[in-house]
Amino acid sequence: MHKQDPRQGLHLLVIGVVMLILLVPLLATFLYSISTSWGATILPDALSLKWYVQLWSDPRFLMAFGRSVFLCMVSIIVSLLVIVPLAFMMEYRYRQWQKIMDLVILLPFAMPPIVATAGLLQIYAGSPVMGTPWILVGCYFTIVLPFMYRSLVNNLRALNLHDLMDASSLLGASSFQGFMQVVLPNIRKGIASAWFIAFSLLFGEFVFANMLVGTRFETLQIYLFNMRQTSGHFTSAIVISYFVFILLFTMLANRFNKT
Amino acid sequence: MSYLTVSNLAKRFGDSLILDELSFTIEKGEFVTLLGSSGCGKSTLLRCIAGLTQPDSGYIQVDNENITFAPAQHRGIGMVFQSYALFPNMTVEANIAFGLNLRKMDKGLVQQKVRQAIARVELQGKEKNMPHELSGGQRQRVALARALVMEPRILLLDEPLSALDARIRRHLRQQIRQLQQELQLTTIFVTHDQEEALMMSDRIFLMNQGRIEQSGSPEQLYARPNSNMVAQFMGTYNFLDAGNTQRWLGLQTPNGVAIRAEAIILDHPSLSFGKKVSQPIASIITEKHLLGSVVRCKVMAENTVLTIDSLNNQFLPKLDIGSKVYLRIDPCECVVLQN
Numbered sequence: 395m396h397k398q399d400p401r402q403g404l405h406l407l408v409i410g411v412v413m414l415i416l417l418v419p420l421l422a423t424f425l426y427s428i429s430t431s432w433g434a435t436i437l438p439d440a441l442s443l444k445w446y447v448q449l450w451s452d453p454r455f456l457m458a459f460g461r462s463v464f465l466c467m468v469s470i471i472v473s474l475l476v477i478v479p480l481a482f483m484m485e486y487r488y489r490q491w492q493k494i495m496d497l498v499i500l501l502p503f504a505m506p507p508i509v510a511t512a513g514l515l516q517i518y519a520g521s522p523v524m525g526t527p528w529i530l531v532g533c534y535f536t537i538v539l540p541f542m543y544r545s546l547v548n549n550l551r552a553l554n555l556h557d558l559m560d561a562s563s564l565l566g567a568s569s570f571q572g573f574m575q576v577v578l579p580n581i582r583k584g585i586a587s588a589w590f591i592a593f594s595l596l597f598g599e600f601v602f603a604n605m606l607v608g609t610r611f612e613t614l615q616i617y618l619f620n621m622r623q624t625s626g627h628f629t630s631a632i633v634i635s636y637f638v639f640i641l642l643f644t645m646l647a648n649r650f651n652k653t
Numbered sequence: 654m655s656y657l658t659v660s661n662l663a664k665r666f667g668d669s670l671i672l673d674e675l676s677f678t679i680e681k682g683e684f685v686t687l688l689g690s691s692g693c694g695k696s697t698l699l700r701c702i703a704g705l706t707q708p709d710s711g712y713i714q715v716d717n718e719n720i721t722f723a724p725a726q727h728r729g730i731g732m733v734f735q736s737y738a739l740f741p742n743m744t745v746e747a748n749i750a751f752g753l754n755l756r757k758m759d760k761g762l763v764q765q766k767v768r769q770a771i772a773r774v775e776l777q778g779k780e781k782n783m784p785h786e787l788s789g790g791q792r793q794r795v796a797l798a799r800a801l802v803m804e805p806r807i808l809l810l811d812e813p814l815s816a817l818d819a820r821i822r823r824h825l826r827q828q829i830r831q832l833q834q835e836l837q838l839t840t841i842f843v844t845h846d847q848e849e850a851l852m853m854s855d856r857i858f859l860m861n862q863g864r865i866e867q868s869g870s871p872e873q874l875y876a877r878p879n880s881n882m883v884a885q886f887m888g889t890y891n892f893l894d895a896g897n898t899q900r901w902l903g904l905q906t907p908n909g910v911a912i913r914a915e916a917i918i919l920d921h922p923s924l925s926f927g928k929k930v931s932q933p934i935a936s937i938i939t940e941k942h943l944l945g946s947v948v949r950c951k952v953m954a955e956n957t958v959l960t961i962d963s964l965n966n967q968f969l970p971k972l973d974i975g976s977k978v979y980l981r982i983d984p985c986e987c988v989v990l991q992n
Contacts, residue, residue, distance in 0.1 A: 557738035560705050563725045564732050565752030565803060575751075579742040 420637065427630035445631040455632070458617035465527055465603075465613060466596040469534035470589055473542055476535070478585065481546040482577060486555055499540040510536075511605040527611045533602045538592040545591065549584025553577070583650050590647030594640050654717060656681035656839055657702075657807060662711035664697055664863075671697045672708065673863035679856075682837040684830065686850040688886070689860035695843045698860075699809050702841065704728050715806055731805030735812040737792045739784040745771070745795050746780040752803045770798040773832065790821040797829065801836070808833070810842045814849065826853055847887055851875060859883055878911060879991050889914035889949075891959045893987075901934050902982060908990040914962040916986035919950070919972065920979040933979035941974055954980060 427445055429438030449455055484495050514533070518524045555577065562572035600615040609616065618632050655678035664672040671694045679685050687695040700706035702713055704725030712721040720728050739748050749770050753763045771777060774794040784792055793813055800808060810829070814822045830853045833840045844850055850857050851871040858868045867874060867883045878884035881892065893901065894909040904910065920933055936954035943965065950961045950972065959980065972978065 553741075554736050554738060557734050557736045558740065560703075560725070561732070561734060561738035561799075562740075562751070563705075564703060564728075564730065565799070566726045566755040567751075568726065571755065576740050576742070580740075 423630045424634050426627055427634045429627065431627075445625070445627045446635070449628060449631045449635065454612070455617060458612045458614045461527075461611060462597055462614040465530060465534070465611075466593050468527075469531045469596055470538065470592045472531055473535045473538050473592065474585065474588070477539065477542045477588075478546060478578075478581075479573075481543055481550060482573060485547060485550040486559060495543075499543050502536040502539060507601040508605070511602060514606060525607060525610055527607060529606050530602055530611075533606065534596050534599065537595060537599065537602075538588075541591050541595065542588040545588040546581060546584050549581045549587075550577075553580055587647050587650035590643050590650065594643045594647065597640060597643070598636070655679060656683075656716060658712075658714040659698075659702070660712050660714075662698070662701060662708050662713065664694075664701060664706065664708050671863050672701070674711070675863070675865060676711075677858060677865060677868065679839060679841070681839055684833050684840045684842065684853060684855045686842045686844060686854040686857045687860055688844060688847060688850040688857050689866075690845055690886070693860040694863040695860050696811055699732075699811050699841060699843050702807070703730050703732050703809055729803075729806040730809060731800030731803050731807070732809040732811065733793070733796045733800050733813045735815055737784070737789075737796045739792055739795055739799075741784055744781050744783055745776060745787070748784070748795055749799045749802050751799065766802050770802040773801065774798045774828070788821075789817050790825060793817065793825060794828075797832075801832070801838075806839065808838050808840045810840065812843050812845070815844070815846075822849075829853070851887075859886060876913075877988055881908075881911070881990055884911040884988065884990070889960050889962060891917065892990075893957070897955075897957060898987075901932065902984045902987065904984055904987065904989075906989050910987035910989055912982060912987050914949070914960045915947075916983065917959060917961045918981040918983075919952075919961055919963055920981050933981060936978055936980055938972055938974055938976045938978060941972065952978060952980065 425438065426432060428441050428443060430440040430442045430444065432438040484492055510533070514529070515524075518529060523529045558576050558580075559569070559572045562576045563569070567575065598615060599613075600619065603611075603613050604616055604619065607613075609620070612620070614632075614636060618629065618636070621629055621632065657679040659678070660676050662672050662675040663670075673694075675694075675698065687698060689695050697706060701708045704720070704723060708721065712719055714720065715728070715730075740751065743751065746767055749767045750763050753766060758766075767780075771780060774797055776791060776794055776798065779787065779791065779795075784795070787795065796813070813829075814825055817825065826849060829842075832838070842850075842853060851874075854871055856868060857871055857874050859866045859874060861882055867879050869877075874883065875887050878887055878890070884890040884892070890911045890913055892909060892911050895906055898904050898906050898909050902910070934954050936952040936959070938950050939953050939958070940951035942949045944962075946965055947962045948965045950963065952959050952961060961980070
């Protein structure tokens with residue numbers, strides 16, 4: 395008969411406590427977002443989806459949501475256009491520089507966003523990009539670089555890159571044709587995974603957006619910040635909507651990572 | 654004029670010399686094997702001919718055209734890789750058509766050529782399969798078809814059979830050789846397996862430390878190795894030093910002789926077929942291994958260990974470990990070593 399490990403109970407307890415700590419605020423926020431009012435009673439007075447209806451019919455929210463999606467998409471496309479060829483070249487031609495590259499991609503982690511924004515505000519003071527969403531595209535590139543680069547390099551390493559490129563050139567393909575027709579289709583899952591990870595990261599970005607652009611280009615996080623004085627039920631609905639959206643993206647990223 | 658000329662080809666990687674002023678020629682339609690142990694430079698030589706590695710000096714000429722610095726895609730050379738290097742995102746058909754499509758050939762003609770190539774390597778019915786759905790042998794045949802469909806001037810095969818199991822390997826060896834003879838295709842085959850080299854080649858180049866140690870027909874390399882290294886690589890050779898050669902065979906040689914394991918005759922009272930060709934050399938059987946049709950014995954003759962291969966016939970089972978036997982060696986079978 396299978397004997398149960400006595401430590402298993404303890405392990406389950408630890409996991410249960412951690413899950414509770416993580417989930418309670420989320421469940422409470424959700425409950426708050428679907429309650430009409432919740433004051434002096436233990437449970438809400440009544441349940442309703444009115445805050446969601448109000449939120450999703452607010453043109454200002456929809457615009458902020460659209461702006462966030464637009465900004466993330468532009469940043470990700472620009473980042474992919476730079477990082478995909480970069481990862482390919484590092485893996486194919488300059489493998490000896492890989493260690494230096496590993497250090498370079500860690501640099502964004504070394505600088506807290508608030509410090510980076512202080513520097514950027516000084517450097518770009520008076521520049522036409524300051525205060526426009528375009529400066530965020532550059533900032534967001536630095537945020538997604540480590541995640542995208544690592545994901546793509548791992549994908550390229552799983553390919554027999556050198557033999558595939560050699561075979562394609564012996565069949566008459568230029569390096570560009572080999573990259574486009576052989577390498578790119580074989581790393582599409584890595585690209586999709588990098589895309590979803592980057593989206594999940596950037597969609598919730600607040601510090602750069604608030605400090606460098608602010609209300610001139612109201613993204614979802616800035617909208618949430620500006621709405622902090624309004625009803626708590628309403629802001630809870632924003633948080634839950636945002637959370638569900640990010641959850642979907644993270645699940646997609648994980649799915650592509652596994653396959 | 655030879656079809657392929659390689660002259661004074663040299664290549665270094667850092668401090669190590671990989672190709673050491675190599676020169677040789679190959680005729681049109683010849684099947685040449687580059688044989689040698691790992692790191693002897695055979696794959697680097699192949700890559701230089703293919704245009705995938707640039708040599709430091711020397712030149713390569715194909716059909717009177719100097720291709721030393723021509724890009725790989727313009728050399729008209731086909732190559733089959735050890736790893737197959739099939740494009741994982743493409744079907745068998747698309748893999749084979751890849752090069753033809755790059756030449757912007759008419760679609761109907763591409764389809765016809767692809768069909769022919771698939772039939773040639775006996776892969777009908779697998780056209781729509783992806784590479785991961787094929788066995789190792791099938792993948793290698795797709796790689797072969799992909800190279801052949803381009804009608805290359807020279808076909809390079811870089812250890813194409815080394816990742817396959819013995820039965821498929823034997824079958825593919827025959828298939829490759831048959832195709833090469835049918836198409837009269839100049840072929841360079843890289844391997845470290847001497848049996849493969851002996852079976853398939855018109856000529857073998859035995860490489861060692863970036864140089865060709867000996868070249869010649871399989872028979873020449875097997876029966877007449879010119880050095881200790883070649884003899885060791887080509888078969889199970891025994892080496893007799895100058896002293897033993899003088900004493901046992903009455904031959905005077907500066908470096909002794911090499912003798913193949915199957916050329917030493919075991920003589921025993923129970924063996925009546927012993928050919929009396931030299932003075933009997935008294936020895937004791939120390940090891941005995943059954944290799945199918947051949948039995949390999951190790952014997953101690955005075956202080957020298959010799960390996961002997963004998964046909965597995967009715968007399969041999971009587972020879973047990975510890976049995977006293979006499980060896981007889983025909984001096985005509987001995988190869989006098991140059992170095």
